[in-house]
Amino acid sequence: MRRVLVQAADFSYADEMQTIQQACPQAGAITSFVGLVRDQVGEARLSQMVIEHYPGMTEKALHAIVEQANVRWPLLGVTLIHRTGVLPANAQIVLVMTASLHRQAAFDACAFIMDYLKTEAPFWKKEIGEFGEHWVEARASDETAKQQWNQPQ
Amino acid sequence: MRRVLVQAADFSYADEMQTIQQACPQAGAITSFVGLVRDQVGEARLSQMVIEHYPGMTEKALHAIVEQANVRWPLLGVTLIHRTGVLPANAQIVLVMTASLHRQAAFDACAFIMDYLKTEAPFWKKEIGEFGEHWVEARASDETAKQQWNQPQ
Amino acid sequence: MKITVLYFARIKEVVNYSSEIVELPAQVETIIALKAWLAKRGEVWQQLFHGSGVVRAAINHALVDDMATFEEDDEVAFFPPVTGG
């Protein structure tokens, strides 16, 4: 089971968990990640986050990342949902769920998908708040995190 | 926020996600793990899993593991729920949720808690199915996984 | 000295006890001495503590190794390696 969605609407954590559990009755382990809009940037209050993306490329990039994860680990199911548009503070941005027989594959694949998404999927965040508005800068640590998957284990 | 429960009742993934999100408005990342009763053992169908534990010690062990995770990583919240008693195939066994500002701490703390729980918390599983019944054997790989947290990073 | 001994999981089924209060001779005050003392109860106990299976121990809810010592009224538990999660 592979479920990849790019959408403005919020996702239901409970529904997605039920979907992946029902699709993967052999799963012994499901790891999930939820990325959220923080309500502060430093000391200043954030009111909104705008997420822009590159329609067409985004979907291809996400499918390619999920495909790589499936090649690397014995996954029974993957769900990947990323929201776009204008989101309020504390809103959910991204959901990754990986189901496997055992926990190690589920944990590693979930972290891998997030590390690649952070550096290869064409999304851009703008933060709006007491500080005015600014585009979020890419973090060098995200590139480093991705590189670590290419080192000999 | 720390929420540690040992209970026979099932847990609601949605409720727990809402609880940790509301308790940690600054969280940018929440990693979760759900352990499930597999419906097969090898080729044979599993009908029930019985989880025995050591009341009193179990709670202490789980709190100690969560405390260690809090010392190692800047966590905003942790939820840890483990069920006991008789569970059917596909039932949820364990839930770990870790909330942090950034994803690396949330991922590492969640995996750490599971690795320590697997080797230090006094739970024992018995599988019942077409194959008869047997106690689950401890896996050497779980001990190895725990040891890796003690190596220099 | 008098202590409480608990047994869990496969070990509980093997010895057919879940808990008991035992009165120990003076020199039995470590886990390893307690194992040796219990092993003398018969074939099943001998197999359990001197066989190939791993038996873990806790004193008052804390995991301990064979050389750990306990005191009057302590709670000692024996169980197989844990398999939760």
Next chain:
Amino acid sequence: MKITVLYFARIKEVVNYSSEIVELPAQVETIIALKAWLAKRGEVWQQLFHGSGVVRAAINHALVDDMATFEEDDEVAFFPPVTGG
């Protein structure tokens, strides 16, 4: 040759275009040549492509580096390092 060029995020705001169709001279067929050609449009474009900020490129939805080549009717996109998740 004729290609479509897209701009995203901060870059879209700086150049004030989200997309355009451009007719290129024959020798402009790599990302680096396209950057140099666009940079000649003026100060803002010069700053964008020859300043200190990183500009990433994609051809037909695939991330590419500066030496990548494109063809007639391809879709080329310029954007800052991505920040999703």
